[in-house]
Amino acid sequence: VKLLLVLWCAMASAQVPEAVDIASPSAAAEAQPVDALLGDVPAASAPAVAAITADPRLLAEPPDLDPPDVEAARLHAEVLSGSLRCPVCQGMSVADSPSDGARAMKARIVELVELGYSDAQIRAYFVDRYGTWVLLEPPAVGLHQLIYIAPLVVVAVGLLVGGLFAVRRGAATRPVQAPPAPAPAPKDDALAPWRQRVLDELEQRGGR
Amino acid sequence: VNWKVLAVGAALVVPLVVLLAQGFGKDPHALPDVMTGKAAPPFALVTLDGLPVSLDAARGKPVVLNFWATWCGPCVGEHPELMQAAAQFGPRGVVFLGVLYGDDPLKAQAWLDAKGSAYPTLMDPDQRVAIDYGVAGVPETFIVGPDGMLLHKIVGPVTASQLGQALEPLL
Numbered sequence: 001v002k003l004l005l006v007l008w009c010a011m012a013s014a015q016v017p018e019a020v021d022i023a024s025p026s027a028a029a030e031a032q033p034v035d036a037l038l039g040d041v042p043a044a045s046a047p048a049v050a051a052i053t054a055d056p057r058l059l060a061e062p063p064d065l066d067p068p069d070v071e072a073a074r075l076h077a078e079v080l081s082g083s084l085r086c087p088v089c090q091g092m093s094v095a096d097s098p099s100d101g102a103r104a105m106k107a108r109i110v111e112l113v114e115l116g117y118s119d120a121q122i123r124a125y126f127v128d129r130y131g132t133w134v135l136l137e138p139p140a141v142g143l144h145q146l147i148y149i150a151p152l153v154v155v156a157v158g159l160l161v162g163g164l165f166a167v168r169r170g171a172a173t174r175p176v177q178a179p180p181a182p183a184p185a186p187k188d189d190a191l192a193p194w195r196q197r198v199l200d201e202l203e204q205r206g207g208r
Numbered sequence: 209v210n211w212k213v214l215a216v217g218a219a220l221v222v223p224l225v226v227l228l229a230q231g232f233g234k235d236p237h238a239l240p241d242v243m244t245g246k247a248a249p250p251f252a253l254v255t256l257d258g259l260p261v262s263l264d265a266a267r268g269k270p271v272v273l274n275f276w277a278t279w280c281g282p283c284v285g286e287h288p289e290l291m292q293a294a295a296q297f298g299p300r301g302v303v304f305l306g307v308l309y310g311d312d313p314l315k316a317q318a319w320l321d322a323k324g325s326a327y328p329t330l331m332d333p334d335q336r337v338a339i340d341y342g343v344a345g346v347p348e349t350f351i352v353g354p355d356g357m358l359l360h361k362i363v364g365p366v367t368a369s370q371l372g373q374a375l376e377p378l379l
Contacts, residue, residue, distance in 0.1 A: 056252070056336060087344030090237060100310040101345065104335035129342030131240040 059125055063116030070114065077110040080119055084109070084126055085136050093136055239344050241361050248273075248352040249340040253307070253330035256317045261330055263352070266303045270378040271352040272371060274304070275343050276329075277311040278319040283347040286365035287323060293371040294326035300379055307332050309346045353378060 068076065078095055086097035086105070094102045094109070105126075112122050126134045138144040248271075252262040263271065274290055276283035294304040306329035308316050313331050320329065332338055341350060344363075351360040351374050360374050 087239060087342075101335065101338075101343075104310070105339060107334060108336060108339050127242075128246075129243065129339065130344065131242040133239055 057111055057115060059112070059117065059121065061121070064118040064121055065116040067114060067116040073114045074110060077106070077113045080113065080122060081106045081109045083136055084123070085130075085134050087130055087134065238363065239342075241363075243342050243350070243358050243361050246358050248350070248356050248358045249337070251330075251337045251340065253332060253337060255328040255330055256308070256313050256320070257328065259328070261305065261328065263356070266305075266352075267356055268354050269301050269303050270354055270375055271303045271305060271350075272297075272375070273307060273341070273350040273352060274366070275307045275309045275338055275341070275346050275348045275350075277309045277346050278316055279311060280309075280346045282365040284323075286347055286367070289366060289368045289371070291324060291326045292368040293375075296368070296372070297375050297379075298326065302375055302379070303327075305330060307337060309338050309343065310335060351375070351378075 067073075081094040082096070084094045084105070086092045086094050086099060086102040088099040088101040089097045092102075094105045097103075109122060112125070117125075123135065132138055132144070138147060140148050248263060250263050252260060252264075254260050272290075272293070274286075276287075278284070290304070290306075294302075298304060304327035306325075306327065308329055308331055316329060330337075335343075341348075347365055349360075349362040349366045349371075350358055351362075351371075353359045359378075362370065
């Protein structure tokens, strides 16, 4: 990668002189802050500067795992990038998005997987930079728990309210059925013979 | 009026209205800013001219880091503002750096030659630095304090007065 960087740098500088001739004022304005910025770093020594910062591919911490083989890494990175949200198109995962930014993110994920970084490390890397927003499936911590709990609460409240309604309706209908029961209750001894006769006749008919 | 029904209705509707009011007040495309207050991710890149530049070299000075591309309309729009701010604050010790985002370096150089440039633009071949800074699109502008901490993240076109307000306290 360093070599590539140096190569690109050489390519770019080889191309620049023609361009600078066209618009020298901007080139003059440009040169001053670079020199001021670089200070004691010798100019045109990309390897020297690259040496100051470590391998740019590495994260702050070392990889958790041993580097997997290339094919396994590619497949794994595909799955992992399917769980991360593309910051450019937003509604899609990094794996699905055709945008330039998403492709760069996917390349970075492949690179990190190849280096042996674990899923947790890679997710943490992106969450650090884009927030939990970047996870298509938000973790159930803090306010995010609401997403998982709210449906259960709504269903529970629904059942509770429905149950209460049913109980109240049951309580309301029972008194309507109840009155006929006490109605035949008053037993008049004077009517007893008649009652007995009706019962007897019914029995006779049933017997026929 | 059935106060019971009214109370239950209000209990159901009011939180919903509050939720919607909050949601509609937000830009659904805006990402949360999680970078401000963190240490600026270090980088060592090469300018369009082929000069190496690292963030470490700017330690002790405020840095304005602008991610841009020639194909991005708002970047084209904010360019004069950045030029103006660079002319004003560059001599006072603020380091201005552009970072090219998903664009051809030669095209960018030609564009800068035509429109003028007041500070160097760095090439970020794999957008590694852009990802490191949590860039979701261009333009995005970061202001790094002299201590290397990220003090501001400005999404969308930046103005000279915005930059002035952020930089003045650092000088």
